[in-house]
Amino acid sequence: MMKLYVLRSLLLLFLIPFYAKAQTVSxxxxxxxxxxxxxxxxxxxxxxxxxxxxxxxxxxxxxxxxxxxxxxxxxxxxxxxxxxxxxxxxxxxxxxxxxxxxxxxxxxxxxxxxxxxxxxxxxxxxxxxxxxxxxxxxxxxxxxxxxxxxxxxxxxxxxxxxxxxxxxxxxxxxxxxxxxxxxxxxxxxxxxxxxxxxxxxxxxxxxxxxxxxxxxxxxxxxxxxxxxxxALPDSNFKTRTYDARSPYNTNSYFDYSTPISEPIQKNFINRHRLEKKDPLADRSEAVKPIIYYLDNGIPEPIRGALLEGASWWNQAFESAGFINAFQIKILPEGTDPMDLRYNVINWVHRSTRGWSYGYSIADPRTGEILKGNVSLGSLRVRQDYLIAQGLLAPFENGDLPADNKMLQMALQRLKQLAVHEVGHTLGLMHNYISSAQNRSSVMDYPPPMATLNSNDEIDLSNAYTNEIGDWDKISIQYGYKQFPNGTDEAVALDNLLTDASKKGLTFISDRDARDAGGLHPNANLWDTGNDPVTELKRVMQIRAKALSKFGENSIRKGTPMAMLEDVLVPVFLFHRYQVEAATKVIGGQYYSYAIKGDGQMVTKSVSKEEQLNALNAVVDCMDPKVLALPERIIKLIPPRPANYDYDRELFNRKTGLAFDPLAAAEAAADIPLSFLFNTSRLNRLVEYQAENGGLGIDDMIQVLTTKLWNGQKSIGLEGLIQQQNEQMLLTYLLAVSVNDSASFATKAGLLKAIDDLKTKVTAQLKKTKNNTQKGYLLLTLERIKSPEKAKATLHQTAPPGAPIGCGTNEN
Incomplete structure (x- = not known):
C-alpha cells in the first residue's frame, strides 16, 4: 500500500504542470x-x-x-x-x-x-x-x-x-x-x-x-x-533651466549624482514642445504648432470673445520667432475634451460665480506640457456686467440702451480671462506687479479701468487692454525662443531677463501678493495704476461719481426694487482692492527677485513720508461722510420679495429684513483695518522704525485715533458710523494685543495705545451729562477689560468682490 501511495503521489506531481497548462485560458x-x-x-x-x-x-x-x-x-x-x-x-x-x-x-x-x-x-x-x-x-x-x-x-x-x-x-x-x-x-x-x-x-x-x-x-x-x-513622449524634449526672475512653474527634483559644489535640487520650467521647421531662420513656422480647442458648447457672443482673447498669445510667439505657432480652434463635434491629445478650454457652469482655472498635464520626468486644460466659470461674466451696470446707471429709459456698454466691457474682460488662463497652461505663473508697469502682463488680475471723460461722466472704453503685454512677450521668449546652434543659451536667457528689468519689466508672484500682510507696495490683486496711493484717490472719485448717479436708473424696468442692493454692492465697495494695495505701502518694502550680478535693486525701504501719505489716504476712505449712504438710496431698497433669497452677495445685516446701511459701512471700514492690523505688518513697523526711523506703530495709531476717534462728533447716520468705526478700531487694538503672532514690541505698543484710550474715555465719562454718550463710554471701558473677547472679523463681513479670476493654477 505504501508503494502504491508513493506512485500515485509521483504521478500527481508529474501531471500538475499539464493540468495547470490545460486550465490556463487564452x-x-x-x-x-x-x-x-x-x-x-x-x-x-x-x-x-x-x-x-x-x-x-x-x-x-x-x-x-x-x-x-x-x-x-x-x-x-x-x-x-x-x-x-x-x-x-x-x-x-x-x-x-x-x-x-x-x-x-x-x-x-x-x-x-x-x-x-x-x-x-x-x-x-x-x-x-x-x-x-x-x-x-x-x-x-x-x-x-x-x-x-x-x-x-x-x-x-x-x-x-x-x-x-x-x-x-x-x-x-x-x-x-x-x-x-x-x-x-x-x-x-x-x-x-x-x-x-x-x-x-x-x-x-x-x-x-x-x-x-x-x-x-x-x-x-x-x-x-x-x-x-x-504613451509618454520620446526623449527628444529639451529642458530649460528655471531662473528666479522668470515667471514659470517648474519641474523640480533632487539629483543625488550632483557634485557637492553644485545645488542638489534641479529646477526646469514647464513648457510645451515647440520647434521651428527652419531652425536657422529668424522667423519660422513650427514643426507642430500649439493648438487649443474651445468648448463647442459656448454660446455667442461669448465664444467669439474667448476665441479672440486666447489667440492673443500668438503675438507673443511671433515675438519669439515663430509664425502662426499658437492657434485656437473650435473643438470638433464628438471629440472628448478629456482626451490628452487635445489642449482644451472648457466652459464650466456652477450654481454661483466662482474661479476659473488653467492647469497643465506635464511629463513628471521632464516638465514637458502634454495638455493644457482650462476651465472658465460661466457666471463670472455676469459679475463684470453688474459692475458696469452699477457704474453707468444706464437704464434712464427703463430698458437696455442701444450701445449696451455693459456687454462691451464684459466681453472685453472675457478676452482677458481667456488669454490669462491659457497663459497658465503655457507654463506661466501670475505676475502681480504688472499693473504698476503699465499693464504689461495679462497674467495679472485686472479690475476694470474706469475713468472720467471730459463731460465728467464715467468712461469704460479703456477698461481692459486689447493685446498681449510686453512682459508676456518676454515670458514666451524666455520659455520658447529657439536659439541658433552655437548660442550659449544660459547667457542669452540671462540677457533677456536683465534687459527686461532695465526697461522696468519684472515679475512678482502669488505668494508676495496674496498674503494679507503683503510686503511689496506694487504687488497686488485687482489694483490699477503705477502708484497705489495716487490711484486710490482717483478710484474714490470714480466711486463718488457712481454713487451720485445711483438710483432707479441702475436697474431695468420690471426689476424688483430690492435688486438695487445687488447692483449697489460692487459700486459701494468699488475701492476695496485699491485700499488693500495702498495698505501695503505701510510697513512695506520694495524688492526684486534679484540674481547676484544682474544689477537689479535688491531691497529698498519705503520712506516714512510715503507711508504716512498712504495711511492718510486709506483712513480717508473710512470717513463717515464717505461711508454714509444718502437717504434717497436707502429708501429705494425694500426687503426682497418672495422667491428672491438673501445670499452672500449682499451686505450682512443686523436689522432683519430691512436694508442695513450701518452693515454696509462696517464692511467697507473693516477691509482697511484688517490689513493695517495684520500682525506681520505691525511687527515690521516696529522693526523698521528701530532700523531706519520708519513709520512706527505709535505713528500709525496716532493717525487712526486722530481721524477716527478724536474728530468732530457727527450726528445721524454719520454719527452711528463714526461710533462704529471707533469700536472697530478698538476691536483690532484689543485682538492683536493678545495675539500670539504679534511680537512683544508690537504688543507693548498696542497696550500703550489701549491704556491711553482708557485714560481718555475715563476722563470723558466724568464730564459727560448725556446719558447716551455715557452708555457708549461705559461700553468702551467694559470692552477694554476683556481683550480676549475681541474678535476681528478680517473683512469676512464684506460680500465676495473679486470681479473675475483664477486660482493659483495654478493656476
Whole structure:
C-alpha cells in the first residue's frame, strides 16, 4: 500500500504542470463574447457582467496615468468642477507570478548618471507607490488579461474626503449605483480613455448647503470620473533651466549624482514642445504648432470673445520667432475634451460665480506640457456686467440702451480671462506687479479701468487692454525662443531677463501678493495704476461719481426694487482692492527677485513720508461722510420679495429684513483695518522704525485715533458710523494685543495705545451729562477689560468682490 501511495503521489506531481497548462485560458477564449477596443492598451467590455478587462502586452514600460472630472458637482465652494484634473502619475505594470502590480516610480529623487549602482542606491532609498494590484485571468504569448473594473470604479479623486472636508456630509461610494460610462470609454493608438459614473450616497440624511443647492436629491451625488493611459513622449524634449526672475512653474527634483559644489535640487520650467521647421531662420513656422480647442458648447457672443482673447498669445510667439505657432480652434463635434491629445478650454457652469482655472498635464520626468486644460466659470461674466451696470446707471429709459456698454466691457474682460488662463497652461505663473508697469502682463488680475471723460461722466472704453503685454512677450521668449546652434543659451536667457528689468519689466508672484500682510507696495490683486496711493484717490472719485448717479436708473424696468442692493454692492465697495494695495505701502518694502550680478535693486525701504501719505489716504476712505449712504438710496431698497433669497452677495445685516446701511459701512471700514492690523505688518513697523526711523506703530495709531476717534462728533447716520468705526478700531487694538503672532514690541505698543484710550474715555465719562454718550463710554471701558473677547472679523463681513479670476493654477 505504501508503494502504491508513493506512485500515485509521483504521478500527481508529474501531471500538475499539464493540468495547470490545460486550465490556463487564452485571451481569445476569455473574451470571445466581449466587445474589443483595440488601441494603446487593448481592453474589452463584458456587457453581461458590466466589467472592463484590460490586456497588458508589455511590462516595466512606463506610461502616463491621469484622472479628471468630466461631469462635476456645480458648486464653486466644493471645487468638484467639470474639467478638474487629478494627479498626473508616471506608472508601469510589473508582473510577479499571477499578480500584476501598477507601480509609480519616485521621480522626486533621482540620480542622473550612467552608473547603474548609483541609480539603484537612490531608487532603494526612497519609497515607490504601488497604486493597484491585478490578478491574471487569461494569458496568450506573454500578454495577460486582468479584470480592471475595480480599479476604474474606485474613488480615485477622493471625492468622499473632499465632501467631508468641506462639511457637506459623510458620503460613501455606492457600487450598485455606479457603472462604466461607455460613451467616453475609447481607445486610440497612443492613449486609452476610460470613464465611469460614480454615485456617492449619504445615508445619515445630513448634507451641506452647497450640496443641497446643486443636487436633485442630496442623498445621492452622481459624478463622472475619467481615467487616461497615455504613451509618454520620446526623449527628444529639451529642458530649460528655471531662473528666479522668470515667471514659470517648474519641474523640480533632487539629483543625488550632483557634485557637492553644485545645488542638489534641479529646477526646469514647464513648457510645451515647440520647434521651428527652419531652425536657422529668424522667423519660422513650427514643426507642430500649439493648438487649443474651445468648448463647442459656448454660446455667442461669448465664444467669439474667448476665441479672440486666447489667440492673443500668438503675438507673443511671433515675438519669439515663430509664425502662426499658437492657434485656437473650435473643438470638433464628438471629440472628448478629456482626451490628452487635445489642449482644451472648457466652459464650466456652477450654481454661483466662482474661479476659473488653467492647469497643465506635464511629463513628471521632464516638465514637458502634454495638455493644457482650462476651465472658465460661466457666471463670472455676469459679475463684470453688474459692475458696469452699477457704474453707468444706464437704464434712464427703463430698458437696455442701444450701445449696451455693459456687454462691451464684459466681453472685453472675457478676452482677458481667456488669454490669462491659457497663459497658465503655457507654463506661466501670475505676475502681480504688472499693473504698476503699465499693464504689461495679462497674467495679472485686472479690475476694470474706469475713468472720467471730459463731460465728467464715467468712461469704460479703456477698461481692459486689447493685446498681449510686453512682459508676456518676454515670458514666451524666455520659455520658447529657439536659439541658433552655437548660442550659449544660459547667457542669452540671462540677457533677456536683465534687459527686461532695465526697461522696468519684472515679475512678482502669488505668494508676495496674496498674503494679507503683503510686503511689496506694487504687488497686488485687482489694483490699477503705477502708484497705489495716487490711484486710490482717483478710484474714490470714480466711486463718488457712481454713487451720485445711483438710483432707479441702475436697474431695468420690471426689476424688483430690492435688486438695487445687488447692483449697489460692487459700486459701494468699488475701492476695496485699491485700499488693500495702498495698505501695503505701510510697513512695506520694495524688492526684486534679484540674481547676484544682474544689477537689479535688491531691497529698498519705503520712506516714512510715503507711508504716512498712504495711511492718510486709506483712513480717508473710512470717513463717515464717505461711508454714509444718502437717504434717497436707502429708501429705494425694500426687503426682497418672495422667491428672491438673501445670499452672500449682499451686505450682512443686523436689522432683519430691512436694508442695513450701518452693515454696509462696517464692511467697507473693516477691509482697511484688517490689513493695517495684520500682525506681520505691525511687527515690521516696529522693526523698521528701530532700523531706519520708519513709520512706527505709535505713528500709525496716532493717525487712526486722530481721524477716527478724536474728530468732530457727527450726528445721524454719520454719527452711528463714526461710533462704529471707533469700536472697530478698538476691536483690532484689543485682538492683536493678545495675539500670539504679534511680537512683544508690537504688543507693548498696542497696550500703550489701549491704556491711553482708557485714560481718555475715563476722563470723558466724568464730564459727560448725556446719558447716551455715557452708555457708549461705559461700553468702551467694559470692552477694554476683556481683550480676549475681541474678535476681528478680517473683512469676512464684506460680500465676495473679486470681479473675475483664477486660482493659483495654478493656476
Amino acid at each position: 485571451i481569445a477564449e476569455k473574451t470571445k463574447t466581449m466587445k474589443v477596443y483595440n488601441g494603446y492598451k487593448p481592453f474589452y467590455w463584458d456587457e453581461t457582467t458590466g466589467k472592463i478587462w484590460l490586456q497588458i502586452d508589455t511590462f516595466d514600460e512606463e506610461f502616463l496615468y491621469q484622472t479628471a472630472i468630466p461631469a462635476g458637482l456645480g458648486s464653486n465652494e466644493v471645487g468638484l468642477d467639470r474639467g478638474k484634473l487629478g494627479a498626473t502619475s508616471v506608472v508601469k505594470f510589473s508582473r510577479v507570478g499571477n499578480k500584476i502590480l501598477m507601480i509609480q516610480p519616485n521621480y522626486s529623487y533621482r540620480a542622473i548618471t550612467n552608473d547603474a549602482a548609483e541609480k539603484r542606491a537612490v531608487e532603494q532609498s526612497f519609497a515607490q507607490s504601488i497604486l493597484w494590484g491585478f490578478t491574471v485571468a487569461a494569458e496568450t504569448s506573454g500578454s495577460v488579461l486582468v479584470d480592471a473594473t475595480s480599479f476604474f470604479m474606485r474613488d480615485a479623486l477622493k471625492i468622499s474626503a473632499i465632501l467631508q472636508t468641506n462639511s457637506q456630509g459623510t458620503y460613501a461610494l455606492d457600487e450598485t449605483r455606479s457603472a462604466l460610462y461607455l460613451d467616453r470609454t475609447k481607445n486610440f493608438p497612443m492613449n486609452s480613455e476610460f470613464e465611469t459614473t460614480m454615485t456617492f450616497v449619504n445615508n445619515s440624511g445630513k448634507s451641506g448647503a452647497y450640496v443641497n443647492a446643486v443636487t436633485p436629491a442630496s442623498e445621492a451625488i452622481s459624478l463622472r470620473i475619467h481615467h487616461s493611459f497615455v
